[in-house]
Amino acid sequence: MKILLIGRDGQVAWELRRSLACLGKVIALDRRSAPVLDLTDPDSIRTAIRQVQPQLIVNAAAYTAVDKAEQESDLAWRINAVAPGIMAEEALTVGAGLIHYSTDYVFPGDGETPYRESHPTGPQNAYGRSKLAGEQAIQQTGVHHFILRTAWVYGRRGQNFLLTMLRLMRERELLRIVDDQRGAPTWSRLIAEATALMVARSGENGRFEPGDRQGIYHLTCGGQTSWYGFACRIRDYSHENGLLPESAARLEPIPSSDYPTPASRPAFSVLSNEKLFQHFGLQLPAWDQALELCLSD
Structure with missing residues (x-):
């Protein structure tokens, strides 16, 4: 299978370059590659896909600056909403399938039980609206696809909460962390490995054939916590295993109202993974177990 991976060095894309390699030839492109694939340029998307002629397209690139998207909504829309639709159209043209990553921010965040895939959406910020539009653009084409919604993604590369906390815990005496937003921190490597397993179970004669799945x-990952709970576990495990000094910052829980941001965040964005288990028998570990695996890596 020839796989076109859109994105090369992002925290999920970097892991996908390894996990997908056992399934076929992976060609990873972005705006710095040759050929160029620039998500803000529809022609470059079309040209790259037609040149590669893949059997599967995996889009691991996105505009993810949630707060900045409030001022750059047009750019976020072009990358997160328009570009996935073009990918889907071109996938149909070359006979490929499409895997695309979305977000928990497509939901309003006003619930108390984990969101199922069928739950009504209602994004509260420009980023979430652009990601939901990307999902819809893909679905409208009729291309064979998986849209994988994930949340609170972190890893050992890129810019994410884990790496930010490890840095700030060394630099400061006190960190005040929001404690009234709940979600499930998810390690980028597990996202990539689960994706590869889904592809492996949906392949036939070197092609992506998901059928009715x-x-x-x-x-x-399983379970749920707050940003404060996530930070506490990062600090505790890192301290216990010599990754942080005794002088690491103290942590203090605060409400979201004490840390205003340009973009509204959902108060509750835990996702139900039951459908994934029912259709593929896949279940990611609990968020705290995954964090320990990542930090011990």
């Missing part, structure tokens, strides 16, 4: 899936 195509559609939207939630893909997060």
Whole structure:
């Protein structure tokens, strides 16, 4: 199988370059590659896909600056909403399938039980609206697809909460962390490995054939916590295992109202992974177990 991976060095894309390699030839492109694939340029998307002629397209690139998207909504829309639709159209043209990553931010965050794939959406910020539009653009084409919604993604590369906390805990005496937003931190490597397993179980004669299993899936680690709870576990494990000094910052829980941001965040964005288990028998570990695996890596 020839796989076109859109994105090369992002925290999920970097892991996908390794996990997908056992399934076929992986060609990873971005705006710095040759050929160029620039998500803000529809012609470059079309040209790259037609040149590669893949059997599967995996889009691991996105505009993810949630707060900045409030001022750059047009750019976020072009990358997160328009570009996936073009990928889907071109996938149909070359006879490929499409895997695309979305977000928990497509939901309003006003619930108390984990969101299922069928739950009504209602994004509260420009980023979430652009990601939901990307999902819809893909679905409208009729291309064979998986849309994988994940959340609170972190890893050992890129810019994410884990790496930010490890840095700030060394630099400061006190960190005040929001404690009234709940979600499931998810390690990028587990996202990539689960994706590869889904592809392996949906392949036939070197092609991506998901059949009646195509559609939207939630893909997060199990359990739930707050940003403060996440930070506490990072600090505790890192301290216990010599990754942080004794002088690491103290942590203090605060409400979201004490840390205003340009973009509204959902108060509750835990996703149900039951559909993933029912259709593929896949279940990611609990968020705290995954964090320990990542930090011990």
